[in-house]
Amino acid sequence: MQSAFWMPFTANRQFRKAPRLLARAEGMHYWTAEGRQVLDGVAGLWCVNAGHCRPKIVEAVKRQVATMDFAPTFQMGHPIAFEFAERLARIAPQGFSRVFFTNSGSESVDTALKIALAYHRAKGEGQRFRLIGRERGYHGVNFGGTSVGGILANRKSFGPGVAGVDHIRHTHDPARNAFSRGQPAHGAEFADDLERLCALHDPSTIAAVIVEPVAGSAGVLVPPKGYLERLREICTRHGILLIFDEVITGFGRLGKAFGSQHFGVMPDVFTSAKGITNGTVPMGAVFVKDAIYDAFMQGPDGIELFHGYTYSGHPLACAAGIATLDTYEEEGLLTRAASLDRTWEDAAHALRDARHVIDIRNCGLVAGIELEPRPGAPGARGHEAFLKAFEAGVLIRATRDILALSPPLIIEKAQIARLFGCVREVLKAVE
Numbered sequence: 451m452q453s454a455f456w457m458p459f460t461a462n463r464q465f466r467k468a469p470r471l472l473a474r475a476e477g478m479h480y481w482t483a484e485g486r487q488v489l490d491g492v493a494g495l496w497c498v499n500a501g502h503c504r505p506k507i508v509e510a511v512k513r514q515v516a517t518m519d520f521a522p523t524f525q526m527g528h529p530i531a532f533e534f535a536e537r538l539a540r541i542a543p544q545g546f547s548r549v550f551f552t553n554s555g556s557e558s559v560d561t562a563l564k565i566a567l568a569y570h571r572a573k574g575e576g577q578r579f580r581l582i583g584r585e586r587g588y589h590g591v592n593f594g595g596t597s598v599g600g601i602l603a604n605r606k607s608f609g610p611g612v613a614g615v616d617h618i619r620h621t622h623d624p625a626r627n628a629f630s631r632g633q634p635a636h637g638a639e640f641a642d643d644l645e646r647l648c649a650l651h652d653p654s655t656i657a658a659v660i661v662e663p664v665a666g667s668a669g670v671l672v673p674p675k676g677y678l679e680r681l682r683e684i685c686t687r688h689g690i691l692l693i694f695d696e697v698i699t700g701f702g703r704l705g706k707a708f709g710s711q712h713f714g715v716m717p718d719v720f721t722s723a724k725g726i727t728n729g730t731v732p733m734g735a736v737f738v739k740d741a742i743y744d745a746f747m748q749g750p751d752g753i754e755l756f757h758g759y760t761y762s763g764h765p766l767a768c769a770a771g772i773a774t775l776d777t778y779e780e781e782g783l784l785t786r787a788a789s790l791d792r793t794w795e796d797a798a799h800a801l802r803d804a805r806h807v808i809d810i811r812n813c814g815l816v817a818g819i820e821l822e823p824r825p826g827a828p829g830a831r832g833h834e835a836f837l838k839a840f841e842a843g844v845l846i847r848a849t850r851d852i853l854a855l856s857p858p859l860i861i862e863k864a865q866i867a868r869l870f871g872c873v874r875e876v877l878k879a880v881e
């Protein structure tokens with residue numbers, strides 16, 4: 451195996467000894483380099499919401515690359531970036547009609563944090579410099595996202611991070627909530643932890659709080675009933691912006707276009723990426739409430755926000771994104787998770803008596819199956835389950851000992867049965 455590629459979030463030496471190579475994809479499946487079919491239980495990496503190699507998206511990208519490969523968006527523009535932003539604003543919650551383009555979830559997060567800081571400054575409240583994240587949060591890997599993120603392994607090697615960051619506690623409470631179906635009953639009061647930080651730092655120093663509506667990468671943590679509402683209320687009371695990181699929960703994953711619409715709680719700013727182009731071309735977007743955008747437009751007449759990426763609004767990504775939205779809309783994919791919700795939930799919770807399982811959590815077309823860690827080897831059991839499922843023809847994800855499932859939203863009921871059936875069989879074989 452050649453070794454120039456330093457693989458991300460991968461045990462590189464282990465991988466080289468036993469490579470797992472995907473060579474082709476279509477619909478719900480991958481095919482390995484050896485030609486073996488693999489059912490995609492994780493939408494690639496939570497992103498291929500419409501399934502793989504959808505013809506309309508493929509055609510749109512081909513057409514665009516032959517028409518105009520690249521055009522800058524600094525002091526210049528090109529029509530499809532405006533068209534795509536317009537289309538996105540149409541499916542966003544009311545009052546979010548402004549969209550800032552990035553190239554990834556990590557960039558969306560850092561952009562959202564910077565917009566929050568600059569917004570307060572534009573309003574004459576430059577003393578609001580603190581950014582609050584949450585334990586077990588994942589907000590990508592750039593310095594802002596790493597700092598507000600709350601996963602130990604992602605933080606420990608990278609120094610002190612951005613100054614002025616603090617964290618509220620996570621919402622995981624297995625003693626009261628294990629095996630909850632959908633939103634757990636207990637834990638709305640965990641939102642009050644924000645009051646503790648307000649009392650410690652003074653709320654007038656806090657710019658924003660960022661949370662994932664459903665924490666994905668830390669192992670599928672669904673917000674307790676009333677929790678997001680309470681967080682919203684506290685932020686509003688103190689003039690703190692609430693940012694939802696919807697990189698995973700966006701684009702139909704929970705049964706509505708965005709997680710905020712599913713939970714009925716509106717942030718002030720929200721991030722997206724992944725499903726925005728069905729994973730075809732890297733892209734992200736930050737949505738802001740109109741009042742936030744308007745605050746920038748009332749400043750001196752010139753560049754209002756000194757921020758952007760060479761590839762913000764890249765033509766290929768915009769073409770892919772427009773075709774992706776067409777596909778989602780034509781096939782009803784932004785709401786399909788809602789109609790499969792019960793089947794999915796029943797299939798997930800049927801694993802309650804499977805070997806090693808200590809908790810099951812679900813929301814929309816997302817499920818987390820938590821395994822009891824092997825004594826002295828946390829994460830080993832989850833990784834082994836991932837490897838065995840791949841051998842058995844199903845792609846799942848393991849974050850430590852939590853198996854995460856989030857298939858393309860085109861999944862059929864028989865494939866849901868196959869996915870969870872495979873996990874059950876695999877767990878029988880895992881030590």
Ligand SMILES: Cc1ncc(COP(=O)(O)O)c(C=O)c1O
Binds near residue numbers: 496557588662696
């Ligand atoms: C909630 C959340 N935010 C941010 C990111 C980072 O996205 P990217 O890997 O595209 O930078 C992810 C990736 O999984 C995510 O789940």
